[in-house]
Amino acid sequence: MNQNFDIIIVGGGAAGFFTAINIVDKNPKLKVAILERGAEVLNKVRISGGGRCNVTHACFEPNELVKFYPRGEKELRGPFHQFSSGDTIEWFEKHGVELKIEADGRMFPISNSSQTIIDCFLTATQKLGIAVLTGQSVQSIFKKENTWKIETQSENYLAEKLILATGSNPKVWEMLQTFGHAVVNPVPSLFTFNIKDSRIKELPGVAAQVTVKVKDTKLTSTGPLLITHWGMSGPAILKLSAWGARILHDKNYQFTIFVNWLNDEDTADVEKKLKDLKQEHAKKSVSKKSPFELTNRLWESLVLASGIEAETKWADLSKTQLQNLANQLTNCTFQVNGKSTFKEEFVTAGGIDLKEINFKTMESKLHENLYFAGEIVNIDAITGGFNFQNAWTSGFIVANAV
Structure with a gap:
């Protein structure tokens, strides 16, 4: 039995949730699912920033913000003009989470707990009717005419648009290589x-x-x-x-x-x-x-x-x-x-080659209706909330595009 959705997002982390919420916020009619291979979602959000979740950085000028990204500096300039740290603060405030700035510019929820961010996302997905499906490890991806078919170990899913927000998951990178995408080999950063x-x-x-x-x-x-x-x-x-x-x-x-x-x-x-x-x-x-x-x-x-x-x-x-x-x-x-x-905040340099992505939409230049959000692409930042900002910005741009 195939389960049908308009849009499927693979990866139940920061980028996946943010993308899903923004899509259905803009178009409540769409049927959207998040597939997560683990038993729990938003694990990295939970442990980030010592359990406080370093949501973003108080650097509000896009041309300055890009300088914190060893890989992605040039490509992120346009996206950050669309959605930057200031927009992040506003977005979370609108969803009931107030952020504060610390002396070094890092921004955290006022509650000092990453659970606040997790609750915000879970509440929003429930309210918007987004299906969050855990224990769904993607085994293969096919494209047939205008439909993506995603097989997990227990289910088959069909969707018109596919968004990959799987972070540094080597298995997904391998699948993308069979689709002709070039992957820059991951090496540790930070x-x-x-x-x-x-x-x-x-x-x-x-x-x-x-x-x-x-x-x-x-x-x-x-x-x-x-x-x-x-x-x-x-x-x-x-x-x-x-x-x-x-x-x-x-x-x-x-x-x-x-x-x-x-x-x-x-x-x-x-x-x-x-x-x-x-x-x-x-x-x-x-x-x-x-x-x-x-x-x-x-x-x-x-x-x-x-x-x-x-x-x-x-x-x-x-x-x-x-x-x-x-x-x-x-x-x-x-x-x-x-x-x-460095702690459990493991960041890798590597991922989908940036030349193969349209940064106005985060869509693959090789395959229509295939989009990327977050760390799956060859973008990474120094510590201080910048990796999350990339997740929010790319998620927002994907949501606009689809």
């Missing part, structure tokens, strides 16, 4: 760096505002860095991992980084400052107190790494020791050996 190094071994929890570069590449990033038990994390590192997702994958996650602990200060300038400190604090011990915006613990570790013993006075520093210290502060070299995935 990960932390594993570093074993005596200079940071005793410093988990210490943070600094830094500039990080990857040796032999153009990759560079500025922002807060956090020392952890296994190495380095924090926005500066996560940004680097997103922009360098392909390059670092090709290096098998074995590479060298340079950390400037004083953000962008020049080695020569720092050496000059250290010489001045040598005059000013002649009788004081070097390692005791940090003269820069670094924690004392980090400062002490870098002083020791420069070959300066714990009780040495400023007056007794040799020229070589001063140079070493200036280097440790501005050009500190670390060996990265592997990565750790």
Whole structure:
């Protein structure tokens, strides 16, 4: 027995729900179903943002917003002019969810709970009569004349239009390759760096505002860095991992980084400052107190790494020791050996090749009535609510198009 719908959406995540709700909002006559392979829907929404759901980011200018997407920057410019973070806030308010902006620009529901977003979606799908069918793992997709046929392990579904919002699901990508779509191989994005190094071994929890570069590449990033038990994390590192997702994958996650602990200060300038400190604090011990915006613990570790013993006075520093210290502060070299995935918010770089999608409608350029929403396409962002914003925007555009 075939079950007939006007539109079928595969994937019961953020993009799938948002698309479905917007379609039926605009055209209540349409019969729409969401197929989800798991027993529960909206799982990623539940765990995102530490269970608070980082809905979007308070960046309201589309041309600025696109800069947070290592893959998709050019393609998202048009879509973000149609539906941007401001529209997201308005949409959720209209559906009874108020959002708040945190100091770093991330936006969360006022309730501080991702359940608020899930309840909002579930209430809307119920009210609009959208069928939400769980435990439906798609086995195959066929196209016959103007109808899509979707087979799951237990049912067959027919629909005029098919929307895929399956995130980074390799099985669906494989099916699309049989339809002639090119898939850019997925590699991890947003990960932390594993570093074993005596200079940071005793410093988990210490943070600094830094500039990080990857040796032999153009990759560079500025922002807060956090020392952890296994190495380095924090926005500066996560940004680097997103922009360098392909390059670092090709290096098998074995590479060298340079950390400037004083953000962008020049080695020569720092050496000059250290010489001045040598005059000013002649009788004081070097390692005791940090003269820069670094924690004392980090400062002490870098002083020791420069070959300066714990009780040495400023007056007794040799020229070589001063140079070493200036280097440790501005050009500190670390060996990265592997990565750790960032929390459970696993993001991949990869997906449907962007050249095969019409970004005015999110429709496939190869097959009529086949649409994509969310992370299934080769678009991903750094952390901060941007991946969700891509889900909302692409879902809205699909809904308009169908």
